[in-house]
Amino acid sequence: MPHTDAAAVALARDGDSEAFRSLVERHSCAVYRLAHRMTGNPHDAEDVVQETFLRAYRQLGRFESRANFGTWLHRIAVNCSIDLIRSRRHQESGADAADLEYFEAAAEDRVDPSPERLMLSTEVQERVGAAMASLSDMERAAFVLRHFEGQSIEEISRALGLKANAAKHSVFRAVRKMRLALEPFVES
Amino acid sequence: MPMSMVHLSDDDLALHYYGEMTASEEHRAAGHLVECHECQQNYGRLTRVLAFVDSAPIGEAPDGFERVAWARLEPALPPRRGGWLSWFVLSPARLAWAALVVVLVIGAFMAGRLTPATTPSAGAPAPASAERVRERILLVDLGDHLDRSQMVLVELVSSENTGSVDISSEQARAQQLLASNRLYRQTAATNGDATVAAVLDELERVLVDVAASPSTVSQEDLDTVRRRIESKGLLFRVRVVSSEVRERQKAAIQERTGQRTLDTTKS
Numbered sequence: 001m002p003h004t005d006a007a008a009v010a011l012a013r014d015g016d017s018e019a020f021r022s023l024v025e026r027h028s029c030a031v032y033r034l035a036h037r038m039t040g041n042p043h044d045a046e047d048v049v050q051e052t053f054l055r056a057y058r059q060l061g062r063f064e065s066r067a068n069f070g071t072w073l074h075r076i077a078v079n080c081s082i083d084l085i086r087s088r089r090h091q092e093s094g095a096d097a098a099d100l101e102y103f104e105a106a107a108e109d110r111v112d113p114s115p116e117r118l119m120l121s122t123e124v125q126e127r128v129g130a131a132m133a134s135l136s137d138m139e140r141a142a143f144v145l146r147h148f149e150g151q152s153i154e155e156i157s158r159a160l161g162l163k164a165n166a167a168k169h170s171v172f173r174a175v176r177k178m179r180l181a182l183e184p185f186v187e188s
Numbered sequence: 189m190p191m192s193m194v195h196l197s198d199d200d201l202a203l204h205y206y207g208e209m210t211a212s213e214e215h216r217a218a219g220h221l222v223e224c225h226e227c228q229q230n231y232g233r234l235t236r237v238l239a240f241v242d243s244a245p246i247g248e249a250p251d252g253f254e255r256v257a258w259a260r261l262e263p264a265l266p267p268r269r270g271g272w273l274s275w276f277v278l279s280p281a282r283l284a285w286a287a288l289v290v291v292l293v294i295g296a297f298m299a300g301r302l303t304p305a306t307t308p309s310a311g312a313p314a315p316a317s318a319e320r321v322r323e324r325i326l327l328v329d330l331g332d333h334l335d336r337s338q339m340v341l342v343e344l345v346s347s348e349n350t351g352s353v354d355i356s357s358e359q360a361r362a363q364q365l366l367a368s369n370r371l372y373r374q375t376a377a378t379n380g381d382a383t384v385a386a387v388l389d390e391l392e393r394v395l396v397d398v399a400a401s402p403s404t405v406s407q408e409d410l411d412t413v414r415r416r417i418e419s420k421g422l423l424f425r426v427r428v429v430s431s432e433v434r435e436r437q438k439a440a441i442q443e444r445t446g447q448r449t450l451d452t453t454k455s
């Protein structure tokens with residue numbers, strides 16, 4: 001099995017499927033994590049992983065060997081995630097802004113989570129996962145790109161095809177919702 | 189408190205956290221945070237929440253996912269690149285020939301010559317109409333064509349701002365895509381698919397521009413191409429058509445599967 005991505009890409013380009021397999025095995029978990037965060041559910045994440053590697057395979061010939069394969073793949077994965085979010089977006093109601101109010105009301109009704117007690121890491125994961133799941137598709141995508149991927153609001157607006165102001169407000173709403181959901185657990 | 193007492197909003201604090209403020213906003217925010225206990229508290233809550241988010245392993249793949257991913261992927265991979273098929277399909281000089289082959293295959297289908305004349309087996313799918321077959325072939329190819337075009341557009345829009353830019357790779361691909369793009373645009377127009385035809389028409393203009401430009405372009409030239417791509421929302425429209433095509437493809441496959449089930453029940 002080739003030791004570096006660059007060597008694997010060169011072999012895969014010549015039709016060596018074992019070399020492509022090594023690229024899939026090295027990078028599929030990172031692509032999955034990104035896709036899961038972006039789309040918010042494991043089924044869509046699996047579809048994005050599949051589509052990302054299919055596109056990468058078709059485009060291997062165009063991959064510049066001096067570039068970083070992981071970065072290149074990552075960009076394809078972001079695009080695939082956005083395509084998927086877009087394709088299901090018409091099904092989502094336009095309630096992005098209105099639902100924040102419901103969310104605020106629900107947060108007030110919540111029972112005391114007793115923050116003093118030490119949380120298990122699986123519990124932390126559940127809390128954060130639930131908070132992320134409460135975001136709309138666009139809010140989640142904008143938040144993931146801003147918070148985890150370190151993209152600027154300008155880059156996010158371009159990636160998501162939104163006006164800069166709309167992208168900014170998606171980030172704002174996402175942060176507000178995350179705070180409403182998680183502040184009770186982090187009070188000092 | 190001495191400072192102007194306009195507190196920082198939650199949204200201001202988020203902008204400050206992510207470093208998205210302008211220099212003057214940043215100056216005011218930093219100054220205010222030093223002075224104002226209330227905003228310090230609020231900012232502390234924000235940073236604790238975001239640190240909490242970072243501490244959670246969100247979206248991790250299940251154990252052994254890399255093997256599952258490969259098992260799903262392998263059967264779906266297209267035939268080996270570099271083989272005769274990709275040479276045949278990608279070479280623009282052979283596209284007209286490819287189109288002719290498609291027409292011949294469909295012709296043969298209509299004449300019934302390709303359907304096995306001897307012993308139709310019980311589970312065999314009913315012969316699809318020539319229309320359907322042609323549509324399916326077109327959809328698969330058009331989907332790939334749009335993916336490849338998208339990639340070129342994305343690279344042009346997102347290439348780095350550094351003096352003159354080498355676009356020889358994008359250019360070579362634009363040249364390849366141009367021939368097939370014409371074919372698809374004409375087909376879409378003939379079929380009365382105005383939306384697809386319009387997107388392909390706009391795409392073709394950009395591809396022509398890129399193919400005809402020198403392999404190293406100035407920043408201004410590149411910006412002109414970028415503005416053209418961005419002002420028409422071309423990337424977005426190509427994506428929309430592309431996902432529509434995928435949907436149609438899926439529907440065509442479902443239809444075929446449905447047909448087969450029906451057939452089996454009959455026999």
Ligand SMILES: [Zn+2]
Pocket residue numbers: 194195196220224225226227228
């Ligand atoms: Zn204040």
